[in-house]
Each structure stands twice: as C-alpha cells, then as structure tokens.
Amino acid sequence: xxxxxxxxxxxxxxxxxxxxxxxxxxxxxxxxxxxxxxxxxxxxxxxxxxxxxxxxxxxxxxxxxxxxxxxxxxxxxxxxxxxxxxxxxxxxxxxxxxxxxxxxxxxxxxxxxxxxxxxxxxxx
Numbered sequence: 001x002x003x004x005x006x007x008x009x010x011x012x013x014x015x016x017x018x019x020x021x022x023x024x025x026x027x028x029x030x031x032x033x034x035x036x037x038x039x040x041x042x043x044x045x046x047x048x049x050x051x052x053x054x055x056x057x058x059x060x061x062x063x064x065x066x067x068x069x070x071x072x073x074x075x076x077x078x079x080x081x082x083x084x085x086x087x088x089x090x091x092x093x094x095x096x097x098x099x100x101x102x103x104x105x106x107x108x109x110x111x112x113x114x115x116x117x118x119x120x121x122x123x124x
C-alpha cells in the first residue's frame with residue numbers, strides 16, 4: 001500500500017476550514033466504513049481458506065471418495081460447491097490477505113489522525 005504522509009494529512013484536515021465537529025464526524029464515518037470492510041474481508045478470507053481445504057481434500061482419482069466428496073454427494077452443489085483447482089484459490093487468498101493488511105494499516109492511520117486532531121483545540 002502506498003504510504004501516507006501523516007504530517008501532511010494532519011495539515012490537510014486542519015486546514016480544511018471545517019468545524020471540529022464536522023471533521024470528527026467525517027473521520028468517524030471513514031473509520032466505520034473501513035471497520036466494516038475489515039470485517040467483510042476477514043469473513044471472505046475464512047471462506048476462501050475453507051474452500052482451499054475442500055479443494056486439497058477432494059479425491060485425486062475418479063471413483064474414490066473423501067469426506068468432502070461424500071458431503072458434496074449428499075448435500076448437492078447448491079450447499080457445497082465442487083472444489084476447484086487449489087492454485088487460483090491460493091492466489092486469491094494472498095491477494096485478499098494483502099488487502100486486509102492494507103485495510104488494517106489505513107484503519108490505524110485514520111485513528112491516528114483522529115487522535116492527533118483531538119489533541120488540538122476544537123477550533124483548529
């Protein structure tokens with residue numbers, strides 16, 4: 001993720017000529033949106049991890065069974081999708097893990113800017 005110059009960002013928010021309360025609400029909203037995205041990304045990663053496990057535990061030979069293939073047979077594809085090639089799943093997992101780290105960093109930066117703005121007088 002591209003780095004944010006925190007001093008420049010603090011200056012940007014301070015010089016926006018907005019009331020303290022409005023700046024605070026805007027940053028809070030931004031923080032809330034990032035928090036929601038963090039939760040969604042975490043859930044998505046967990047689902048991809050499970051999908052990867054199913055793909056890795058699918059039988060290698062036609063006509064043989066595993067727990068996953070037996071569950072698929074009993075539940076059907078509308079409940080349990082047929083596991084796919086694990087390599088694209090691994091790649092997708094890495095992309096989403098990287099995105100999660102970037103979201104976490106952004107979340108921390110927003111919290112830091114809010115803290116820095118709170119340490120100044122409300123009229124600045």
